[in-house]
Amino acid sequence: MKRFIFVLTLIGTLFALPAFASLNVGTKAPLFTAEASLGGKVYNFSLADALKKGPVVLYFYPAAFTKGCTIEAHDFAAAMGQYHALGATVIGVSHDNIAILKKFSVSECRSKFPVAADTNQKIMRSYDAVLPQHNQYANRTSYVIAPDGTIIYTYTNLNPDQHVANTLTALRNWESQHKK
Numbered sequence: 001m002k003r004f005i006f007v008l009t010l011i012g013t014l015f016a017l018p019a020f021a022s023l024n025v026g027t028k029a030p031l032f033t034a035e036a037s038l039g040g041k042v043y044n045f046s047l048a049d050a051l052k053k054g055p056v057v058l059y060f061y062p063a064a065f066t067k068g069c070t071i072e073a074h075d076f077a078a079a080m081g082q083y084h085a086l087g088a089t090v091i092g093v094s095h096d097n098i099a100i101l102k103k104f105s106v107s108e109c110r111s112k113f114p115v116a117a118d119t120n121q122k123i124m125r126s127y128d129a130v131l132p133q134h135n136q137y138a139n140r141t142s143y144v145i146a147p148d149g150t151i152i153y154t155y156t157n158l159n160p161d162q163h164v165a166n167t168l169t170a171l172r173n174w175e176s177q178h179k180k
Helices: 002-016 046-049 067-078 082-087 098-107 122-126 160-178
Strands: 033-038 041-046 058-059 089-096 115-117 142-147 151-156
Touching: 033 058, 033 098, 041 098, 046 058, 046 089, 067 082, 067 089, 067 160, 082 089, 082 160, 098 115, 115 160, 142 160, 151 160
Parallel strands: 058 089, 089 115
Antiparallel strands: 033 041, 033 115, 058 142, 142 151
């Protein structure tokens, strides 16, 4: 019972802590290539290649198949039509290995967008998206990156509820400013 109360207290503390992404709007996004899975199929995701097609929503999440990460994956999957209408690519990144992500990409991401493995936390660290309390996990951070590689929006909050709405709003604002 004491352990259960401790775990509940820890979870409550994590949601109560303010969390801020360290990469600022206007900075260049670090390029990366990572092993990813889309619909259970493994391939190498390249941020540089994705940016050639349009803006990219890069979101970091702590761990596949946890409650908040499942909610967030479902939310992103449900909104993929809106992202595609805005010409955007979505990619999720966590510390999970590719075997776990193959399953997560099918069940929780509903084969709608890829998730990439960052088992050595290299990508998380380059984006300052490491969970401070547990540095093997990613902090729940979303970035919107313009096709020129500039970060145009960043949002960090362990609560998954606003990541999709916020990134869609950022994309719409960017599109309205860059439409010809």
